[in-house]
Amino acid sequence: MEEFNINILNISGVLLAAYLGGVLIRKIGYPAILGELLIGVILGPSVLGLLEFTESIKVLSEIGIILLMVYIGMEIDFHDLKKASWAGLLAAIGGFFVPFILGYYTIVWYGGTPMSGLFVAIAIGVTSLATKSRILIDLKLLNTRIAYVLMAGALISDTLALVIFSGITNFAVSNVINLNELIIITGKILAFFGFTIAIGVFVLPRLGKYITKSKFGNSTTYFTMILIVTFGYCELAELTGMHSILGAFMAGLFIKGNLFPRNISKELNKAFYDVSIGFMAPIFFVSAGFFVDVSVFQTDLPLLILITVLAIVGKIVGTALFYLPSKNGWREGLTIGTGMNGRGAVEIIIAEIGLEMGIIDKTIFSILVFMAIFTTLTVPIFLNWTSKWLRRRGELVYMEKRKEVLILGINPVSLIIAKYLVRKMPIILIDSNVDAVKTGESSGFRCIYGNALNEETIAESNPENISTFIGMTTNTHVNLLAAQLAHDSFLIPNISAAVSQAESNVGTELLDKFNVSILFSKPVQLNQWIQKIQNHQASEFEEIITNESSCEKWIEMHSKGDSPMLPLLVEAKDGGMRVFRSGDMLKVSEKIIFLRE
8 A cells, every 4th residue: 555644844834834825915905825836835845845746735725726626616606697697608608718718729820739729729718707806896897787797797707617627538548539439438428417407417416305304404514515515516427437526626616505504505605614714725836836846937938928818808809709799888898898807716726637647748837827917907997997997987777776775783873874875775674573563563664573693584685686784783703794795696796794892803804804884973872872872861853964074074073072872874065865885085065963962
């Protein structure tokens, strides 16, 4: 038996490098994968040689690939595809096949084999979603048609790439092209998809229900079942001559909704995220950097530049051209193309598999890694330019169906805010207290009884129609966790949360990460104001803004008096209402509605 040594120091070094690289790159708004790749290049054999690719790193990275693909599959929500299905499909087809064709013929023209050309073509054609949400929030695009098309287009593109990849790897392994073998390979591929879909649709739901009813239905059991189903799907893929990552991806598609109850799905998703994205996948990306040869900048710079330029031009122009039948305008097509220009996890995985199978060499692999880095770096820059261009022309389309406000916490303060907001927009309130819900309903509002940290509860509000989420319970943790759920699962664009003075340092990272504004523009003791209203010790006042200032500045100017006050709302000159929150600017003639003792 071959001796297997675990170099703990080397593994620790790889994990530390992955963490540092990810943290540093995220600080400038890019996904952790770029930092992990770059730190792997710098600390690996190609540059400093401080870390090495050992057998233990190889095993962990291979498991990391599988778990990462499961997570990517779990993150795909078919409801997102429906939101912009036609436009997203057009963007995905153009954004995939145009760079695909350009990449293939470039490699063949440079003397590469048709098989290597196909691998490069797939790697160039994919689109990464890793950085989309953060960029869309930063550029205030989350509630636009662009956001929906980008999400749908990227999901379709990656799924399409994996399907084509499955066929190519099958041909690469068999190394034959005669008609009989083509029929056999096609049959294997169809059998794999048919069998895995049948298991996902008919078997997994029944298995999940059985486990739920049994006494073993806890989060540990479900997590174990995720791994069993994953490795079972991977084995099915291998048996049919395809790579295990396709099996992992298919497992992720069906695991999310069918294997375990939705009430513990967030807990499992968090645990799986920590194991895959937090531990195993970073090892793969850092170790992928070990195989990058920086000498390509000297020996093959023209090919590197050509591949990168074709990847950028092919993705943007291809998306814009195929987007024309949507009748949404070629300028919007260009904007979506710039947003889809980044590459990421799927591209690196496909390139690494091609290198391992000997289909592409180290030079081509290095070029693809640097191409992924360069193209992803362009996304926020190009998308910022093109979206501003649309704004200036008045062609940036917002999804008008998002008009409602969802308020978490039914109490005297939230009811006052709801009383004003309902004049301009529909209001929905959520609370886990039955009496509070009855109070809200008696005040004429639509109320939902349930735990807002449960995805099903928020889903009752039809979150695709929600433009604003307000966390207004007296518990800061609940407000922030619900805000995270509203952001992650339902992409609600405007999120505010009340923060108590006793917990003002809690959740600072969440506030920044998910662009959550502090309600009332400062930490407050909300329960005290609830009592004051109930005891008739607080009254409503109004003040007209005479000088433009920020909400924070207004608070500072009015906090010098003896009587405590709580700013609630801002009424614009056109009658529009919004909550008083951090980061907002107050314009002349706008009206502040506030409480004072």
